[in-house]
Amino acid sequence: MKKIARPSDGVGTVISDCFDFPKDSGLTNRLKRIAPSVVRAEASYIECAEHGQLHTISSSENVDGVVTSDEMTKVYEQKFSNIKGPGRRYYDKLMAAPALGRCPLCDIGTVSTLDHYLPKKQFPAFAVTPANLVPSCRDCNLGQKRAEAPKSAETAPLHPYFDDVETAVWLKVNLYVSGDSLVPRYGVVKPDAWDNVLYRRTLHHMELYELYKLYGSHAAEEISGRVRVWRSSYGESRAKQLKEQFSLDARSYEKVSLNSWKATLFRALFSQSDTVCRWLEMFPGDTP
Numbered sequence: 222m223k224k225i226a227r228p229s230d231g232v233g234t235v236i237s238d239c240f241d242f243p244k245d246s247g248l249t250n251r252l253k254r255i256a257p258s259v260v261r262a263e264a265s266y267i268e269c270a271e272h273g274q275l276h277t278i279s280s281s282e283n284v285d286g287v288v289t290s291d292e293m294t295k296v297y298e299q300k301f302s303n304i305k306g307p308g309r310r311y312y313d314k315l316m317a318a319p320a321l322g323r324c325p326l327c328d329i330g331t332v333s334t335l336d337h338y339l340p341k342k343q344f345p346a347f348a349v350t351p352a353n354l355v356p357s358c359r360d361c362n363l364g365q366k367r368a369e370a371p372k373s374a375e376t377a378p379l380h381p382y383f384d385d386v387e388t389a390v391w392l393k394v395n396l397y398v399s400g401d402s403l404v405p406r407y408g409v410v411k412p413d414a415w416d417n418v419l420y421r422r423t424l425h426h427m428e429l430y431e432l433y434k435l436y437g438s439h440a441a442e443e444i445s446g447r448v449r450v451w452r453s454s455y456g457e458s459r460a461k462q463l464k465e466q467f468s469l470d471a472r473s474y475e476k477v478s479l480n481s482w483k484a485t486l487f488r489a490l491f492s493q494s495d496t497v498c499r500w501l502e503m504f505p506g507d508t509p
């Protein structure tokens with residue numbers, strides 16, 4: 222998970238552009254009635270998110286019994302995400318926030334949609350609240366992954382606007398030889414500075430978005446693609462040469478993202494270079 226800067230626009234600004242349906246004065250009037258509530262709800266959301274307490278917010282099928290979740294979805298779809306909607310500039314701003322257009326939830330996919338951290342169907346008060354709208358790739362926003370709201374602190378996925386897990390190494394990968402392959406298996410290690418809740422949330426995040434499998438598949442492809450380069454060094458200095466190269470690669474990828482699958486892979490190649498060298502000797506392949 223990659224942290225991204227919190228949205229600079231509050232829901233009050235969004236409301237001033239999006240709570241207006243000229244052809245439906247009834248809905249417009251009801252939206253005006255709930256506006257103060259939606260602004261208050263945003264403050265409460267931020268307070269909860271800062272303390273990992275979003276699971277304590279109660280779900281509701283409407284806002285104040287005045288506007289239904291279907292109507293708030295209409296506001297989101299017609300006024301906020303619609304390319305011609307008055308709120309589209311806020312939508313575009315949120316979508317453009319992640320560096321390189323990379324999905325902050327998986328750190329692999331390309332941003333293509335906004336994910337409601339608290340689903341808009343159950344939490345209509347946050348349907349157009351920027352702090353609740355996380356840019357994500359299609360895979361991370363699919364199916365059951367985010368259809369349900371977190372039920373406990375431990376099962377709340379990491380929130381890219383509020384959770385910072387980039388100051389310590391927590392992603393690990395173990396490399397082992399199976400058949401003629403060097404197999405990467407990803408896992409999470411708890412940094413000393415973390416409490417158990419953050420550790421469990423990170424484990425949950427990895428499982429929810431199926432990141433062990435995703436990272437493992439990318440790493441396996443990287444190993445297959447690099448193996449000929451690694452085999453091109455041989456003789457007594459091979460171990461030393463490879464170790465130096467792995468260290469350089471690891472430090473280089475860590476500069477981009479400390480806990481990316483790639484930085485983690487090269488850290489493991491460096492620390493398990495003995496295993497890598499034994500594997501290269503067992504299955505010398507077609508080069509040099």
Ligand SMILES: [Zn+2]
Binds near residue numbers: 324326328357
């Ligand atoms: Zn993603």
